[in-house]
Amino acid sequence: MRITAVRRSSFICPLFRKIRIGGRHQVNSSSRLIAFESFHSAILNNNRELFVYLPPSYKSDPDARYPVLYMHDGQHVFHKDRKGESWDVHLTVDRLVAEGRMREIIVVAVAHVEDARIAEYMHASPDGRDVFGMTNQGELYEMFLLREVKPFIDREYRTLPDKEHTALMGSSAGGLVSYNIGFRHPDTFGMIGALCPFFVSVDPATMEERWISRVYTEKQDLKIWMDVGDSEGYTVMEKHVRHVADVLIRAGFKPGVDLMFHVAIGSGHSQTDWAARVHAPLLYFFGKIGTPVRAKLHGPAVIGLEGPRCALNPVVHYDSGFMVTDLNAHYEAADPGIVEASGDGKLLPKRTGSTKITYNGSAVTACHELAVVPHVPATVPVEMYVKVPEGTPPADKLYAGIELPLLREGWYGGTFEVPRDVSFVFRISRGLGRHEVDARGREVPYRTFTADGRQVLHYEVEDWIDTASERLLG
Structure with a gap:
């Protein structure tokens, strides 16, 4: 494997040096960012950038070893460019570590190769066809991570290489490839972050849905963070991601234990949206989520006796800033003859009328007003x-x-x-x-x-x- 790191002076960030990240100057007095501008893959036969964040104590404590978070679409993990904003993961990690909410970690941001991104992030589809006219290379990309990237990182840096200390995370197609690799290699990656995973391609002209990924039904020894924004339009739809979460629960994953699911209110499909909540999976994987302090119960204002099935979204907020949708809750309707809600929030309308539903869970409560009408169009x-x-x-x-x-x-x-x-x-x-x-x-x-x-x-x-x-x- 050939690795070339050039222009180090422009991106290797020595201690106490002012650096330019994400389009603005940021003084980072303790952590370091390193860029490898031409990381070669013999498996994929291409080159890409690789960015490595080292934690504050890495230089001062030469005996310490650290967990590692691997992230896809690495060019937007620490900085922005004309094609996207920054997740600013280095700033979030530094803040959470300084607050004592999470342990120090190494972050490895693996950039995508622009013309190959979709192909590399797609495994074999359920119908056996390639996705979007490209030859699926997900299996090769996972071998690239397993045989080239991870061995290099474990050799060059003081990592804790076992699965209990190794996470994989991405968004959109990067969330999908994280999900697939996690279930295919749970012996290597013990923690999987799938933000807005792109499970289904929707044709906006016909609304035809095509599942582009297998949905795994076997329980694995994994900790999973899975989320979706409620404002992503056709790009990623809540119902598809929620279906996968339901399958995980039926397979034996326990909400709030080894599965955290979140429907993010007012969130679209951009790096800015993911940056706003990346602290939550970081706390779940490497820190302390804290104590629930409040909840808000989101849901439709009107549902129909006939029409699409709907669900409530009880978002529980913690004193650490962590938030999660409670999929194992208790609900009480002021008039249960109008509507009932199951523990996972799914609504069962019974007759027309209006009522108030109260959420009880995690030592916090919240209410939502709801009307049932004869019919709501899909x-x-x-x-x-x-x-x-x-x-x-x-x-x-x-x-x-x-x-x-x-x-x-x-x-x-x-x-x-x-x-x-x-x-x-x-x-x-x-x-x-x-x-x-x-x-x-x-x-x-x-x-x-x-x-x-x-x-x-x-x-x-x-x-x-x-x-x-x-x-x-x-």
Whole structure:
């Protein structure tokens, strides 16, 4: 295996040196970040960046050994670029360690190779077909981690190499590959973090769902953190991730013990969203989650005797900042003749009317008002139109939470049947790294909408950024 580390002076961070991470200066007086700019894989026959975070005491305590967290999409773990924000994991780990909430760890951020990312993160699909027209390389990628990356890290750094001290974590397709590798190699990775795992590909034109991963039904000796945002639109849908969590529970995983599941309120599908809650799996794997201090019971305001089945989302907050959805709760309805809720939050409507449901669990309580009506449709119509600036390169479609076809020059949109109550958080884009900015080239806030009824949405793009050329296109 050939490993090359160049330009070390630009990214190796010696003690007490001001460094530039994530687009801003950060004084990091004790931890170190190291970049290997050309880590070669003989298995995959390619090169990629590898970033290593060493904890505050690594230099001062030469006898200490440390747990290791391996993360996918490594170019966004410690810093941002034009194609995405930063998780700022080094800042979160330093803070939790300084607060005494977690032990010191080594973090290894394995960058993806852009043209190969989806292929490398996809294992064999249930139907035996390759995903998105690419040859699945998930099995090769896991061998790359097992035979090339982990041995190198264990040889070069003072690690605790056993499974009890080794975690694997990623988001989206990186969450999916973490899930697959964890169940295929539970003797190597004892802790698995799957944030917004991409289990199902949904065709937005037809709403056809295709499972692109096996769902494991065997209990393994793993600690699993699995979450999903409630505003990810078609990208990752809560019902699919929740189904996998239910299968894990049926296999023998115990919620709150070796399975932590969380539906993140108001969370989309971006590095910013994952950075906001990465402290939770870090505390679960390497620290102390603390004591429950409050809960909030989220759920639909209206459900139907006929219509899609719904569930409550009781989010329990801890004094450490940890939060989790309680899947083993106790509920009381003021009028149980109207609706009942099972321990995992699933709602059973009985007759029309309104009532209050009270959550009891983890020494905290919360309430939610709920109405039952005769029928709630599974989908609602959404009209969406986007005007783009002159000079926009021609394309058949663009993305605005929904794929919008070209209507005429300068306009995209149409009418779409969208699953009821699905929320979207998005920037309008023409593809990865080609998203909207304002007229001065600055990032624009994420746009949001929830499909809670028929609506007509109009947007206008001021300008575009193209990360391939690093220039404005308008």
